[in-house]
Amino acid sequence: MGDGIYRTVLPAYRFLQRLKNAATGLIDPPVVVLLFHRVTVLSSDPERLAVSPDNFRRQMGFLKERFRLVRLEEDWSALSEPAVAVTFDDGYADNVLEALPILEDVGVPATFFISTGHMGTDKEFWWDRMERILLRGVNLPAAFTLVDCRYGQSWPTETAAERQTLYHALNALAQKVEIGRIDGWLEQLAAWSGQQEGGAGVNRTLTREELRVLGRSPWATVGAHTVSHAALSALSTERQREEIFVSKETLEKELDKKIEVFSYPFGNRAHYNRDSIALCRQAGFLKAAANFPGQVHRWTDPYQLPRRVVRNWDLDTFAGHMKNWV
């Protein structure tokens, strides 16, 4: 799509979206669920997961001033005005170190969905490991060949742009397979790059003690996000059951309270299936959050709640998006 067309179509699309939101808002006021991952400053952030503490504080201040704030696990059926819920996925340490103090200070409740397999380890999520090897690595060879039972492909890696292409290609492939296969790819990448396992560093996930800090905060709710952060639709029903039930049980044991909400890793409609939804019901979750845009209404499936991803936006940009979303 050319730039000119984009400039003409986008405002029209936004106008229609606002019109539609206003019309449905009259029938049933929406809840808009926001999705964050990290609050920190990173030197390299190809997935744009991090919001700076300064921007996050301004965003939360804006929400506090303008909207009714609700918790994800609450019953929203009696709401008579639009509302906003804040959520975090994955379980990075910065959720407790940087985000929580701001939420508590401003007075905004949030739900934190935690992948339990990384908790208390110094192991990075696979996308962070890929990023560290491919985008922050030095003296890398000129090409990479991935050897896998299904994929055997080579990529040139001489320029930064080529390495970026490879990073995005592997990232897309990895969202469709079991974690064990991705571990195999990471081993190949590590051997190819000559890079040592260096600990998670800035990409560290929560320790058990930090999880308990979340569990004790009156502003935080903890939810489950599988064990290994697997794309559930790539797994057998039995493996899905394990991922969903074990993450719930682990958190319940750590926190000594019932875990009532869940979010699907990656979370667009291709990343989970009917089995995933049925298992979430069976596990006793009240709601499950996905990751595609939209509003929550009383007719929305509580096991496929849409969410809006928030980026590292300044206040004006954030306010502009909120105007389109609510």
Ligand SMILES: [Zn+2]
């Ligand atoms: Zn996630």
